[in-house]
Amino acid sequence: MANKMYPKGAEKLLGAQINFSADTIKAALVPSGYTFSNAHEYVAQLGALVGPSVELEDKSIAGGVFDASDVSFGALASGNAVKALVLFKDSGNPATSPLIAYYDEVVGFPFNTNGGAVSIPWSDGALKIISLVA
Numbered sequence: 001m002a003n004k005m006y007p008k009g010a011e012k013l014l015g016a017q018i019n020f021s022a023d024t025i026k027a028a029l030v031p032s033g034y035t036f037s038n039a040h041e042y043v044a045q046l047g048a049l050v051g052p053s054v055e056l057e058d059k060s061i062a063g064g065v066f067d068a069s070d071v072s073f074g075a076l077a078s079g080n081a082v083k084a085l086v087l088f089k090d091s092g093n094p095a096t097s098p099l100i101a102y103y104d105e106v107v108g109f110p111f112n113t114n115g116g117a118v119s120i121p122w123s124d125g126a127l128k129i130i131s132l133v134a
Contacts, residue, residue: 032081
């Protein structure tokens with residue numbers, strides 16, 4: 001597949017229901033058993049995640065591009081197969097936390113956890129995490 005926005009998340013973003021500057025935006029790792037669907041709208045539809053989700057820090061928006069510091073998930077229990085990373089707005093409840101984007105074309109993905117720390121660097125290119133300009 002390819003990195004992609006969740007359509008319902010894109011609607012919420014364009015409808016001003018998601019504010020990258022003010023809202024709590026988190027990243028989560030999804031297992032190999034997850035299948036992306038354009039119909040998925042909330043975190044609860046992802047099933048079990050691999051490890052805890054992490055909040056994006058040092059968020060910035062400039063020139064139509066969203067960026068943040070690289071994310072670190074810390075040490076994750078060994079034996080999990082990670083397929084992709086997702087971004088979502090954390091409402092405090094997985095049933096109402098909207099999905100924003102799905103990333104499976106990330107250097108090193110897919111991978112198996114081995115008990116060590118997992119860090120994901122965002123692109124240092126012009127498009128960063130999310131770009132509304134190309």
